[in-house]
Amino acid sequence: MYTIDSKSYPCCTSVTMRFIGGKWKAVILHHLIGGAKRYNELRKVIPTITERTLSLQLKQLEEDNIIDRKVYTEKPPLMVEYTLTDFGKTLLPVLEAITQWGIAAPDNSKKITKN
Amino acid sequence: MYTIDSKSYPCCTSVTMRFIGGKWKAVILHHLIGGAKRYNELRKVIPTITERTLSLQLKQLEEDNIIDRKVYTEKPPLMVEYTLTDFGKTLLPVLEAITQWGIAAPDNSKKITKN
DNA sequence: CAGCATCCGCTATGATACTG
């Protein structure tokens, strides 16, 4: 049994899902593998996420110390960059496995269409 | 861009999360890696899941052709076994990566307590 | 044993408009 922020998780698998579960977190992290990205750059590569949701997910990832948020300007227009922390980088093998499966999946399931 | 059941997914990562995302699916699959398990066996190894949720998640995994449901009796008491399908087994590398990260995570983050 | 039925609150996600 594991405890995170006063909540219980029954096994190691559920611990991982606590950090990268949900609809968007793995996708965001996937796009940060190549290096730092700005808020609007993330929006462009994930066109179906809304501003609000992206904002909330980034905040949570930052709280979990998986990504780092750096502000480069004092006054508008703002310039903010997001990068993986060292802890976040320990997720690389997981993200890689998730990505590879997603690439191969359309060949293995009729439900998935690539277009 | 990918399409599954008339919904759009912006990248391969989000496709994978469509199948194993959420709080429980990866946990359930993790416990099926070793072979077939019955409904109540799953409940025992995942004590914090409710009957209803386990039931719903199993149904969804079955619909996605990730697990197979076999009924071995005609009349009560019922005997039902769940196993990974061949398609489900393609998830093994992903589940393995998720599990390994969960095992190592408490050493890398102060937020996680093992007890 | 392996579930379904019902009710319900919470959280996640979304649409739109606005701001430092």
Next chain:
DNA sequence: CAGTATCATAGCGGATGCTG
């Protein structure tokens, strides 16, 4: 540019009781 505010909704997950 990088968000926040507000409002709204859908689905997840839970509690309890019942059934073939």
